[in-house]
Amino acid sequence: MSAGLHELSAKQALAGLRAGKFSSVELTRAYLERIEQHNPRLNAYLHVAAESALQAAAAADKQYAKAKRSKSAKLPALLGLPIAVKDVLAVAGMPATCGSRILENFVPSYTATSVQRLLDAGVVILGKTNTDEFAMGSSTENSAYGVTHNPWDETRVPGGSSGGSAAAVAARLAPVALGTDTGGSVRQPAAFCGLSGLKTTYGRVSRYGLVAFGSSLDTVGVLARDAADAGLILKVMGGYDPRDATTVEKTPKLEKPSGKSLKGLRIGVPKEYFIDGLSAEVENGVREAIRQLEALGAKAVPVSLPHTEYALPVYYIIAPAEASANLARFDGVRYGLRVAQDDLIEMFKRSRGAGFGPEVKRRIMIGSYALSAGYYDAYYGQAQKVRALIRRDFDNVFKKVDIIAAPSTPSTAFRIGAHGNDPLEMYLEDVFTLPANLAGVPGLCVCAGFDGQSLPIGLQMLGPHFADERLLAVAAAYQKVTDWHKQAPAL
């Protein structure tokens, strides 16, 4: 009965498990077989946890059987559902390389809160997915363990940094996967791989056990086939965590559309997101999706987020500054790689020199410079001030509209190596995703069609703080009347 199980969405798979149509072991096996078949080419997973996954699946099946015997309906929400986890999130007993040589042999002894909540709800972890080193990048080309290939066109990148998770879900090597988004790393790979990718509101999901990159920007998110699946995961993994002081104790409940109609929903279309450099095909796809939302009853109005153009320079000061501080802990003593030397300072230097790749070193240098005495006010201090203006832009616009609709990326998936020699070109990939992180607001990317080369186009929706569910509800309404999200790449 395992034929075709990988075609089920997470929601469908859970319904099948509950109805006893197949077992979690069968479902998990189906995914492990696909991983075995396709991962050597795609390189979506860095670590496949076949044995522990099958054990967890068998335990889930026992629980289902027991519940059936005792006729008790109370079962954990995600019992027996396989998932993949980005390799920057700690799972006890599994490697957490963060795509870096410096953590090549690091196996954490603890589990990230987001992942633990999913485990408590019964998920089966298939393995850890590829990422740009320490989540710095937009293509997974910065991974020390090789690039991930986009399942829609294997000569192209899947986006990044959560490219391994995106490729895994798109290629049906997992029903859903966790990613992280510091500047776009869930939404951009979702766009490139035709998925629904949710960047949660900052403070909604615990960062405990997420290896820190830019602590004021980092968020845990989901890569899923549709909005309903992303919602399932968010519901379980979100919420207050005493181990992360930035999580909120009570998530405010914002109004959201129910069912098919979007009547009364006001959508802001920011002119700063439709600029030179945006591909005509992406623009057309996004505008068509907005028309579709209007056909469902929403009203689209032009809005302006005047400080958008500063998001890129501001992000590329703040994120490296925070990264330079966060990455100081990788010193050859506490974790991973050590290049033994008689002299301590020499050991630090050589270990970091050998362990970090070029992009990480570049960011540590930029960040240390921006934070150094004499430059702090001019760079970091100034960037923080402009960040406040970017956030205020959103606050102002969300007084007038319920959500914002815009492109996720300037283009569809680019070729592997296309930005190889120019880091600035790569940074430009993030123009449309960075502002949400600087403001802390939630963002959801959904597939809104395909370009002339059959590559997915992403529509990005943004909402005010804690409007995560509102975005998911709008996307669910859109996905009721469109079927872009149902397309799968032919492998």
Ligand code: GLN
């Ligand atoms: N591409 C952006 C960067 O390189 C964002 C990465 C992320 O969201 N983790 O920093």
